[in-house]
Amino acid sequence: MHKKILPVSLLAIAIIAAVIAGCTTTPASPSSDTQNVTGNANGIESGKTIAVGIEVKYPPYSYIDKDGKPQGFDIESAKWIAEDQGLNIEFRTVEWDGIIPALLAKKIDMVYSGMTITPERAEKVAFSDIYWVTDQGIAVKKNSPLTLDDVMSGKAKIGTQRGSTAEGWIRENLIGKGILDSGKLVLYDNFPFAITDLESGRIDAAMYDTPFVKKNLKGRDLEFLGIVENTEENYAVAVRNEDIELLDMLNTGLKNLKASPKWAELVKKYELE
Numbered sequence: 001m002h003k004k005i006l007p008v009s010l011l012a013i014a015i016i017a018a019v020i021a022g023c024t025t026t027p028a029s030p031s032s033d034t035q036n037v038t039g040n041a042n043g044i045e046s047g048k049t050i051a052v053g054i055e056v057k058y059p060p061y062s063y064i065d066k067d068g069k070p071q072g073f074d075i076e077s078a079k080w081i082a083e084d085q086g087l088n089i090e091f092r093t094v095e096w097d098g099i100i101p102a103l104l105a106k107k108i109d110m111v112y113s114g115m116t117i118t119p120e121r122a123e124k125v126a127f128s129d130i131y132w133v134t135d136q137g138i139a140v141k142k143n144s145p146l147t148l149d150d151v152m153s154g155k156a157k158i159g160t161q162r163g164s165t166a167e168g169w170i171r172e173n174l175i176g177k178g179i180l181d182s183g184k185l186v187l188y189d190n191f192p193f194a195i196t197d198l199e200s201g202r203i204d205a206a207m208y209d210t211p212f213v214k215k216n217l218k219g220r221d222l223e224f225l226g227i228v229e230n231t232e233e234n235y236a237v238a239v240r241n242e243d244i245e246l247l248d249m250l251n252t253g254l255k256n257l258k259a260s261p262k263w264a265e266l267v268k269k270y271e272l273e
Contacts, residue, residue, distance in 0.1 A: 053103060055095075103238060153179060
């Protein structure tokens, strides 16, 4: 994700908010930020714009700021890689449970939005090298009598985002093992909805990737209960299997970025450690 820097010009484009609609695939919508960099020598068609699919309610990785522009750790990383590799990129907002279908349908060209590698996803798409690793975290109301052991032993109604690896982990490790009744898992179109229900008392705990959980607790009557160890959320960028040249460029860019001062700057800025 660094080295040779090419001229960059940013074009403002209209943002169309993605409609939250259960499990249906939502058409990719252009965001308000396009990164244009002059051509590259890596086999990608000169002048072609690479559409980057993002979920916009996933701080600190990807979100829309008050001016309607994409921001976050993944957004800045993608821009840096584009500059490094001579790519033109455009961010497009997509509902999470429709983001891989959008990639396969060529509505977007990559997913760069805190996507965890799973065997199921790896059957459909190709992943870049891992760029971040985290674990699942649990949030509860302040002064809740629940402990992490209580939640893990099935004593809490748990909320999380539909289609997430948190849902998969709960189904496999709690419901699948008879620890948690399936009726005590509540699914939402996005994790902030789960946080809202947690604060109102409709659920007892909320589970998702740790940095995202912590980010959503600020200013609320909620607290971070703890980390579910060894869930190993390995983040990577997803592309179509046939896009080998693009994947090679991403891996080169990621390697460059992680070797540059910019990487430590982004990690500190978005409080990932």
